[in-house]
Amino acid sequence: MSRSVRTPVPAASPVDGPPAGPAGVPAGGRAGLASGCWVVDGPLDPGALRVRGAGGGQEVPLTVLGPGSVGTDREEWGELIREETAAAEAEPGPGRVLLAQLDEERSLLVVVTKDTLLPAAVMRWLLTDDASFPAVGTRPEGLSRAAAGPADGQSGAAGRGPSGLPAGGDRASGYAGTVRVPAGRAAARLRSAGVPMEASLAVALAVLLVRCGSAPGTGIVVASDTPVAVTPRVAESVSGTVALRAGGHALASGVPVHPGFHAALAVSPCGVSEPERVGAYTASAVRPPDAVAHHGLMVLLEDDRLRMDYDTGLHEEGAVTTFAARLLAVLEELLDDRPVYGIVAAGAAERAAVTEWSRGAEAAVPAVCLHTLVEEHAARTPDAPAVRCGETELTYGRLDEDANRVARLLRAAGVGPGGLVALLTERAAWSVTAMLGTLKAGAAYVPIEPTYPPERVRRILDDSGAVVLLAGQEPEYAVPVPVLAGGEAAGLPGTPLGSPVTPDDLAYVIYTSGSTGTPKGIGVHHRAIVASTAARAVAGPPPGRDLVLPPLCFDGAAGGMFWALTSGGAVVLPTEHEAHDPMALRNLLESAAVTHVHAVPSHYGIVLQVAGREALGRLSMVAVGGEPLGPEIVAEHLRLCPQAPLFNDYGPTECAVWATTHRCGPAEATGAGIPIGRPVPGYQAYVLDGGLRPVPPGVPGEIWLGGPGVARGYHGRAALTAERFLPDPYRPGGRLYRTGDRGLWGQDGRLRILGRVDHQVKVRGFRIELGEVEAAVRRHPAVTECAVLLRQEGPTEQLVAFVVLGSRATVPELQGNIAESVPEQMRPHHIAIVPRLPRTPGGKVDALALRTMSVPSHTDTTDARTGMVDNRFP
Template sequence: MALPNDKKPSKLSAAQQKALLAKRLNRKAAAPAYDAIPQRAQNSPCPASFAQERLWFIETLQPGTAAYNIGYQFHLRGDLNAPALEQSLNTIVARHEGLRTCFDMMNGQVMQIIADEVTLPLLMEDLQGISMAEQAQQVKALVEKERQQPFDLKQAPLLRAKLVALSPQENILLLNMHHIISDGWSMSVFNHELSTLYAAYLKGESNPLPELTIQYADFAVWQRQWLQGEVLEQQLAYWQKQLGDNPPRLQLPTDHNRPTLSTFQGQRRYLHLPGSTLEALKRLSYQESSTLFMTLLAAFKVLLLRYTQQTDILIGTPLANRLRKEIEPLIGFFVNTLVLRTDLAENPTFRELLQRVRQVCLDGYAHQSLPFEKIVEVLKPERALNRTPFINVMFVLQNASNQAFQLEGITAEALRVQQNTAKFDLTLQLVEKSDGLMLVFEYTTDLFETATIERMAGHYQTLLESIPENLDTPLAQLPLLTDAEHRTLLTEWAGSQTNYPRNATIQRLFEAQAQQTPEAVALVFEGTPLTYRDLNHKANQLAHYLQSLGVKPGDLVGLCLERSLDVVVATLAILKAGGAYVPLDPHYPHERLAFMLADTQISVLITHQSLREQLPPFEGHLVSLDTLWPDLEPNSTANLTVDGAAEDLAYVMYTSGSTGQPKGVCVTHRNVVRLVKNTNFACLSPEETFLQFAPISFDAATFEIWGPLLNGGRLVIFPPQKPSLELLGQFIAQQRITTLWLTAGLFHQMVDHQLDQLQGVRQLLAGGDVLSAPHVHKVLNQLPQTRLINGYGPTENTTFTTCYPIPTDWPEDMAVPIGRPIANTEVYILDNHLQPVPVGIPGQLYAGGDGVARGYLNRPELTAEKFIANPFGPGRLYQTGDLARYRPDGNIEFLGRMDNQVKIRGFRIELGEIETVLSQHPAVEQSIVMAREDTPGDKRLVAYVVGAEASVPDLRQHLQQKLPDYMIPAAFVLLESLPINANGKVDRQALPAPDTTRPDLSEAYEAPEGEVELLLADIWQEVLRVEQIGRHDNFFELGGHSLLAVQIVSRLQQDYQIELALRFLFEYPTIAQLAPVVEEIILSELDNE
């Protein structure tokens, strides 16, 4: 495929044609035949270029930043002529207007102000006569001081030079210039001219450089005139097609929340790839009619795909933008940012992806003349103070590192300048060297830890090394992890095994315990104890009766009872008879109970006489156990001889289903035994007293009942009535409960209101939802003797999958992880293609091992979908639907449900992230964030907050300080408590709609109030060219953008002498929000008069 204005080669071999193509692709696109850029009419202030406007805006937003300083450091050895060097520098400044330019706002537009003459002093620093160690230390300090010193864009020159003398034959030259007047190409021009001039002046000759035909300001004026009408429409047409659909942001997982305003603080990490890898990649590029840039970019997009699971990926890359001959010798800020958007959907092979990337690059090169800033202005993407529009990741390939200029009689060596800034979230710069490829990862420390970037660099290296041999491998299967990471994730962290009775059944283990400790108290209910012997006898009597009703191995038996002694006796009896119990909550609606009875086809249902009227019609044996006991007295108390196996069903427990009908989870004996025998997450011993509080239809009851009874402990059953917090607290203290399970919702309430009553609890397990860090902190502080454990696990993996014993010094503002797999359990965090994800990268949590249930009752298709073959070993894995990631220490962080992702205003949002930040507010006890669409088409974020001291303005301001605008809930609902369902979890369905919904702008109009609001409205109307602006209308929703924001600030300063910082318009984007800020400024200025 030929590029614009390329001539097709004739009479060339295929190999020669391919080589020529590669050469042309490396050159990007040929320059179109334009008329020469004319010199501007007069040497007066002229508009800044589009690119310069953007940097002016950033500087205005954060004055004093050194993020866009470009620093160079050269080690000069030889007899240096400092006056000749200084003369050369000043000749370059005199030769290039751009180096004599400063900037200011005039009539709402950023202007270049070019001085006729500017002197650049070569500052001298003499370090001769001190030790080399002292010299090195002082040079380092000088470099750091120079790096951090900002430029004032209103003062020329935006260039500094300093010469540090180490000895008569050794000097360090420091150069620093602002990016607004220079770029990478410019530095090559600068080096060449400095070398040429120094050689001439050293010999006493005059300036040998040819006159420049135009200057940078000529280009800036021409650029604005050229980009109009048909030219602009032609260029825009492509970019509107590419980016006009509000493409999704790249959501790289980060270590820290994104700050409201970027600090530009950054670091760099370096990695060197050997020449053999580089040559293999070059051969691949040649074979695929591609370029090295395209191949490396495609590999980088694979890395981002595997890190984010996003298949629509946008990356920026800088182009020199020197397509015209007359601008090649200029020093100035010409570089343009090209947005490269690639579709990685349907898991293509790398060969297929490379062709996609190639085409996107070629198309982009053909439309590179349109400035990135102009694209942003026209397409109006979502704006935020802490992000660049469209892109937050850059990719750069340099054919060679910056070479120092060659000074006559001097050996010059370019030194690596330590960069502590980052303009984007992440920039990958690849430098082609003679011995291989240097990878430079520049990252913002606002978001990333060093270890995260080092892992990322290793993963990119793994990809680059494997791709040449795996061209036809789908992207999801390309090697990513190192061998060491594979061992860690798939072996060391996946789970551990203990020696437990995995082939035993529940009833046989209980019978062995009853034989071992027959006189020990097994149960206490309403003050009446029951020994292990008596419990075993009663269960045997009922089991014999069940057999007489026809219950045989494999049969399902219904159990519809309130908390009582009979619950435990009946579950044990059903198991002894060879059956499996089906817990049915008597408080469930008739329709739900009827479905469960029909789904299980049970023929025997155990209940109490008082509950019979609450049951739907039932045609089988309805056993009223409370009235049956006298009839069971003659039955044998001997253990039954029914043979059973660990693979047999123990119970079927129903959970909610996405179809609206509950689904029955089939749990085996081995699943339960693995939970409570010889485990590692809690001490389950005869000395422990457990509370049985959970409904029998909730899988926490599995742990509560069998945890003590299969280990010789004592189980105290809470009375059947619904308790108050006070009653529950008193009961826990009076019964001396030592091991307690609470759902997260109940845990928070007990900590708030009954914490003193938990003083005797040795092991407090809580979970089922996210634990509030402040509540955790309160328990750790006030109950130092209590071991607090965060428990996580779906019913399909039998109650607990992972647990985390929380250290006593856990920080109050840090989310609590869910820990590591409990004994005889496996956990993997995998991507959409069942590949393990690296540390810190979100993926779906899969549970394996001996806790995985058999599947769903009568739901073979759903079972096959959710219970899959383990790709890493024997057995099966359960697909939890939960989003999680590994922390560097191997503990797992729960991130929310996979379906807890929402898209608002084109941004993909994890609701859990907002909840985490909300929970860090001291007044917030609990919080839930939902995306609601109470009015069709109007999807909004709504935050539900529990906290007596919480106020909506404070909460909104708190979030605005930590989250971007699109993640701020549109409404806040303050509640006394979050609604809890029967299983003790937050009932999201019961959360109320907010009082009002957000109408569109025309319907929500509210006139400005007061003089300041009216003043602001007038200015906004003129700048935005909108006739009607209400006090609650958002500046950016009205079409405002960064440059118009600058005009607003400029108008306030010029017309009313009000010095408003630009950032306030972003932080307070409505007139009602901004007016108090302006009033405060006015009052402050009046006070100072």
């Protein structure tokens, strides 16, 4: 027999007194719900239950089940908890209470509460004679933001929760799955050492959460019947329910926690806890198996087994099993007295796998200079085609002779070994000749796009210290160095000049956007670019006729061009017209019998739209990189030219263009987040945390690159070089480059990029520091404040500048001023004049608000850049 009684109970804030063990763990995953289950010893009269509330209290349904209605099967008890939780979630009010009489002396008490009301406090109120409900406490300082949700805007309900576990779904289901792993060895070691399991697991869980990518403010809930030493950084012991910062700071004691806290640790043994005397009764907290999931993840002890209950709507069983193994691995390292900063949160098998994935195959790097490899082909096959652009075709013999003439021209102008030569790199065969001639003179070239604004050209010349500017024709503006026209070399001898240059000397210095508002030069030595081209030789078929689509000032062009020239292939350069006209480019593919294509994905995507099967039929390889590759491009490539492997390449200028690669297949044609693969031969790619420790698979970190392709550093910027280029802690004598890219290793052993750790963005493959764009906008005297970000505008991402003016100025005036100092790809697509910039409570510009802010129509009618038509190539 059962009856339902509706009685009021106050919807209280934090209550005094700790809850009783795991049954009192506050909700953390399902609508702010919490549940508790107790076996109450002593004759209990349901009608005598005193559930009186303070003034204005809300009513809570009380369900009473008579003797014999519920058995002693704990799975049945778990079903009761799930039913009560579902009912409480679906109806208003602060919760529900169920009393089931097991026999004359024992009853089962289930309490489900919402918001900030603790089940254990309600249980004690039900069973005692205290006439007053526990006083409502005040929230400790600093808790409000933590209780409002996961730190730093992270979500535990989608994507990747604070536990670092890959999400199995996008919302909490409230149903618990269970994983158990043996923990006998760790338990035995703890007992032998006399170390409390509670304190050790609390510390291990906190360390693991941080290692697994949780923000420092991620919440953990600890429920314990004994004092728990939280972490070595907290000089106090606490009892009861403790909200912890994953970094080790106690947040509060005895305070219920918002659903933003998805990790919980119940350090009392699973099952029945130590009995608690409550009034005239004895209450023993019980956690039935497979009960409702109030947290994304809960860790419990079962004798010598570690048990993890998880919300099946948030996590997958395999991921939870891996997490359990990692927790035990961390615990073992703590028992070995390993310093916390040195702990790697992965088991031996995972560590071995990550080590294998991080290193490319061993590869020998020829100890020669870049131009020497080209000279060898010129001597061997002088009549073989080397360069084609427009109507101009150069054989290897002609290319070598013309480059020797340029070297003599430079030497006569005072350029010697170690010098820098600036090149206006127009799309022309002459530009390739000038690059090789500079190298033959013992100098390094500094490529400059001819369309750059004069101010930017002058800044690059000043910063680089270039001795001369070599150009096809003299620029129309003044520059601070002598100008040499390429035609001046025509009458000079084409015999070799000879130079003492070595593989460790600079080959080129490429300038990219700088965060301080000034472009920065990246110095790449011969050994690095030779290593890059040598590694490419094992990646795919050797070049035949290699179409290089990026501008020659772009590092991606250097990689494709020199791979072809050092392998005996031919470089096919589109003219400016062909590069920007899809149909002209299609005709070039056919007339030049192109076999290889190097491009940024967006450019190659347009090629696929217009080329068709016939024009693409001769392709034997396509390599894309510089920006994210979309699945639609992979699908179209596989449809039109399945005979040609498509490689998704990754490698910044600081690593000579090429460091990892992934061959795309049908799987990449349907899913987002296409991998960048594994390191190429001779290279290393690490995903490290803030302490330079490798992170386990599936856990985000920063990508660091090593190997012979690592550049010398930033030209003339020793401090910045020391900050970004560090000794390799895993390969003595090696160096690592800190890319600033966030990434992770998938369980398939493939590297994936997640985004940036800084404010750098990419537009059509060009690296852009938002700070430099903002500095260009602020150069107008009317601008008082400015914020620039990359926003999704329709199908593309575009730069948008939000500007606050101190005096009158129009958008066209701002556009013209910006165009004087930065190249086309760095000019904002839209400029929005706003009265003020939104800011966070801390005073920083609120980027999230800017991303969702509508751009005023009067500033959004025209693309703010010039020289760019939507249906044209970059």
